[in-house]
Amino acid sequence: MKRVWYLARKDVAIFLTDPVAIGLAFIVPMVMILVFGFVFGGQGKDGLAELNVLAVNEDTGPGGARLVQALDGLEELKLIQRSVKENTPFDSASASALVAKGSYSAALVIPRDFSDGVADGELRAHILEDTRDPVTAGVLLGLMQKTAFETFPMLMPSAMMSGMLDSMGTVGFNSDLAKAIEKNFGVELPDSGMSFKDMVPRDMLLGDAGEASDSGSSGPNLGAVFNKVNQITRTQVVGQNVVNPAVAHTTAGTAVMFMLFGVGAIAASLLREMHTGTATRLLLMGATSGEILLSKLLYAVVLGSLQLFAMMVYGWLIFSLQIWEHLTPMLVMIVVTAVVMSSVGLIISALSRTEEQAAGFQVVIILSMSAIGGAMFPSFMLPGFIKTISKVTPVYWAMQGFNDIFWRNQSLSGILLECGICLGMAALMTTLAVMIFRRRLANELG
Amino acid sequence: MSANAVEVRNVSKRFGEVHALNEVSLTIKQGDFFGLLGPNGAGKTTLMRVLCGLLAPDQGDVRILDSSLERWQIPFAVGVVPQDIALYDMLSARKNLELFGKLRGLTGKKLETRIDFVLDLIGLSDRAKSRVKGFSGGMKRRLNLGVALLAEPRVLLLDEPTVGVDPQSRASIFELLESLHGQGVTILYTTHYMEEAERLCRTIAILDHGKILGVGSLEELITMVKTPRFVRLILRSDSEKFPALAGVASKQSGLRVDYVPTSQDGLAEILTQLADFHGAQRVEVVSPNLEMLFLELTGRELRDA
Ligand SMILES: Nc1ncnc2c1ncn2[C@@H]1O[C@H](COP(=O)(O)OP(=O)(O)O)[C@@H](O)[C@H]1O
Numbered sequence: 001m002k003r004v005w006y007l008a009r010k011d012v013a014i015f016l017t018d019p020v021a022i023g024l025a026f027i028v029p030m031v032m033i034l035v036f037g038f039v040f041g042g043q044g045k046d047g048l049a050e051l052n053v054l055a056v057n058e059d060t061g062p063g064g065a066r067l068v069q070a071l072d073g074l075e076e077l078k079l080i081q082r083s084v085k086e087n088t089p090f091d092s093a094s095a096s097a098l099v100a101k102g103s104y105s106a107a108l109v110i111p112r113d114f115s116d117g118v119a120d121g122e123l124r125a126h127i128l129e130d131t132r133d134p135v136t137a138g139v140l141l142g143l144m145q146k147t148a149f150e151t152f153p154m155l156m157p158s159a160m161m162s163g164m165l166d167s168m169g170t171v172g173f174n175s176d177l178a179k180a181i182e183k184n185f186g187v188e189l190p191d192s193g194m195s196f197k198d199m200v201p202r203d204m205l206l207g208d209a210g211e212a213s214d215s216g217s218s219g220p221n222l223g224a225v226f227n228k229v230n231q232i233t234r235t236q237v238v239g240q241n242v243v244n245p246a247v248a249h250t251t252a253g254t255a256v257m258f259m260l261f262g263v264g265a266i267a268a269s270l271l272r273e274m275h276t277g278t279a280t281r282l283l284l285m286g287a288t289s290g291e292i293l294l295s296k297l298l299y300a301v302v303l304g305s306l307q308l309f310a311m312m313v314y315g316w317l318i319f320s321l322q323i324w325e326h327l328t329p330m331l332v333m334i335v336v337t338a339v340v341m342s343s344v345g346l347i348i349s350a351l352s353r354t355e356e357q358a359a360g361f362q363v364v365i366i367l368s369m370s371a372i373g374g375a376m377f378p379s380f381m382l383p384g385f386i387k388t389i390s391k392v393t394p395v396y397w398a399m400q401g402f403n404d405i406f407w408r409n410q411s412l413s414g415i416l417l418e419c420g421i422c423l424g425m426a427a428l429m430t431t432l433a434v435m436i437f438r439r440r441l442a443n444e445l446g
Numbered sequence: 447m448s449a450n451a452v453e454v455r456n457v458s459k460r461f462g463e464v465h466a467l468n469e470v471s472l473t474i475k476q477g478d479f480f481g482l483l484g485p486n487g488a489g490k491t492t493l494m495r496v497l498c499g500l501l502a503p504d505q506g507d508v509r510i511l512d513s514s515l516e517r518w519q520i521p522f523a524v525g526v527v528p529q530d531i532a533l534y535d536m537l538s539a540r541k542n543l544e545l546f547g548k549l550r551g552l553t554g555k556k557l558e559t560r561i562d563f564v565l566d567l568i569g570l571s572d573r574a575k576s577r578v579k580g581f582s583g584g585m586k587r588r589l590n591l592g593v594a595l596l597a598e599p600r601v602l603l604l605d606e607p608t609v610g611v612d613p614q615s616r617a618s619i620f621e622l623l624e625s626l627h628g629q630g631v632t633i634l635y636t637t638h639y640m641e642e643a644e645r646l647c648r649t650i651a652i653l654d655h656g657k658i659l660g661v662g663s664l665e666e667l668i669t670m671v672k673t674p675r676f677v678r679l680i681l682r683s684d685s686e687k688f689p690a691l692a693g694v695a696s697k698q699s700g701l702r703v704d705y706v707p708t709s710q711d712g713l714a715e716i717l718t719q720l721a722d723f724h725g726a727q728r729v730e731v732v733s734p735n736l737e738m739l740f741l742e743l744t745g746r747e748l749r750d751a
């Protein structure tokens with residue numbers, strides 16, 4: 001088995017010599033996530049170059065001004081505090097009106113008691129947002145939190161103390177919102193006894209989705225980690241019903257899809273080894289055909305896991321995907337997904353005789369699986385019969401796993417079923433691939 | 447342990463209609479430098495693959511160092527140099543050696559020493575850290591050979607190890623193989639170059655269409671040649687007319703004119719008569735060689751077979 005490790009390390013080393021391959025594995029999916037994120041998440045406005053957001057500082061103390069100043073210093077944000085026409089500072093009413101009109105996607109309202117809040121170890125703020133563009137509000141939220149913790153370091157210990165654990169599972173879902181989503185998507189899940197609201201990503205429920213709440217200190221539950229410290233509320237000023245569960249899905253789905261592309265590359269590397277005679281030499285030097293194939297699996301799993309993880313971090317950076325809150329189950333799901341997708345790559349490798357064949361298989365399998373399995377669109381959006389078919393694809397179960405984690409807030413025990421099914425599929429495909437490959441080596445090298 | 451390093455008994459292998467090996471039997475003694483000479487398609491590589499256990503013969507069996515082979519289980523003491531350059535282009539010479547050495551079961555200090563030793567042997571110490579991709583054909587060939595030397599083989603199987611190399615690399619490969627032979631390593635060397643077989647090998651087998659046509663030392667094989675020594679005249683230009691000699695058969699092809707005497711005593715006579723001819727670029731006595739043997743045995747020339 002040590003040989004599997006040596007062989008896999010060789011493939012990693014070869015991969016690292018190929019900047020184009022690295023780019024395709026890591027950069028392209030990032031761009032795609034961004035694109036899909038905007039497609040599913042509304043217009044991109046000015047992209048991420050510089051986001052224009054409104055800022056209203058109602059703080060009676062000095063803290064608000066410091067926060068505004070710090071935020072204004074950021075490259076990513078442009079804070080607009082005064083109306084150009086009237087040359088007066090905005091208040092929350094005028095800001096809300098502008099967001100409602102669609103002139104801006106988000107507004108930051110710093111409440112009167114902001115400085116008091118900081119003194120109490122609480123970060124109180126209010127974000128007015130247009131749900132059609134969750135990106136801007138998400139970025140604003142992320143930057144605001146980061147900046148606040150930097151500007152007011154005394155918030156940090158409080159954040160730590162407040163305990164990450166006890167904040168888990170205390171999220172109160174807004175039932176009105178859930179109904180709205182159910183109505184909007186026309187989804188019912190009677191068989192699982194689970195309401196659709198369970199599937200809504202929590203970050204979409206950050207705010208009181210009903211009416212605007214103007215109280216900064218008594219907002220509903222927010223992000224999980226800084227739950228008690230972050231007294232930030234978000235109000236969906238327009239499109240209260242346009243709930244966008246796409247962020248988590250887009251990130252995970254695109255990542256899974258592109259991982260399949262990367263994993264398909266193992267077919268190419270295997271074929272190259274067979275054609276150049278290095279595979280023969282590996283056999284002559286003591287490796288077995290099974291070891292060669294398993295090393296490809298290991299290589300693909302390592303690479304795929306890194307790729308998935310990188311995409312998740314990326315999702316966190318640009319869409320505030322809640323990866324740190326779900327770190328353990330997410331990491332487990334990443335590795336499990338990498339294992340099952342890699343075994344798909346292994347089957348492709350074992351079946352194709354030329355690189356062209358491999359590329360063909362790869363495209364067909366990847367696209368069909370991604371479409372049917374729900375990597376491209378959430379599977380609940382698919383028509384009924386496809387929903388049934390999709391259950392035979394590993395992509396479906398991988399996506400279920402990620403959805404469970406990010407939408408339904410499941411811990412490790414909540415994704416055991418998906419993990420089990422994925423690993424079972426992986427075991428089946430790997431065994432099959434090894435059998436086919438062994439026969440093939442006997443025929444082709446012999 | 448018997449005195450034979452390699453025994454091939456009655457091995458046949460067919461690919462469809464092609465008889466790649468046709469009842470081949472060979473014995474290679476310990477310490478021999480054994481050449482397998484044959485044109486392209488003769489079956490050399492097929493025999494090598496049977497010997498390595500990569501290919502199961504249709505009939506017959508092989509033994510190396512007294513062990514019969516399990517499939518894909520070549521004994522540790524056997525080094526194999528495949529006909530293809532089987533290296534990872536994107537990795538350095540050292541990394542290639544490291545990978546194959548580890549697979550062969552070498553680790554730690556022992557592996558490092560062996561790698562350094564082999565790199566020195568094949569003259570690539572100063573290029574150890576460079577990617578194979580940038581190597582010349584000769585350097586790749588040498589590294590391809592080096593991989594097989596990692597495990598200190600007592601038997602070395604080489605399949606056309608000098609194809610596509612520059613004369614310098616070829617000379618250094620020859621030198622290396624001769625020194626290994628001097629240290630008691632048994633060598634099986636396949637080639638389609640007659641000169642290589644003549645220069646390197648103590649025992650030579652001629653293979654064509656999967657059949658062994660003759661085995662023996664160079665001297666023994668030469669005695670099988672029926673053509674006697676003859677005189678060859680190379681004309682300066684094709685406008686020259688070559689002299690006809692009384693009682694001597696002559697045969698022209700291009701600038702080449704061969705005078706074959708009826709008896710070996712006639713050689714000197716022919717040379718004297720040709721001494722006055724000024725249209726000659728060169729006059730030489732051609733002795734029987736493997737090329738002739740191959741021609742006589744197969745009706746074809748080795749180089750265009
Ligand atoms: N895997 C194979 N499938 C079909 N024919 C083969 C295969 N390997 C070799 N042959 C045929 O067997 C004959 C001997 O080939 P080979 O052993 O490679 O010759 P050499 O190495 O002497 O050039 C050739 O006619 C070749 O075409």
Ligand SMILES: [Mg+2]
Nearest residue numbers: 490491529606
């Ligand atoms: Mg050959």
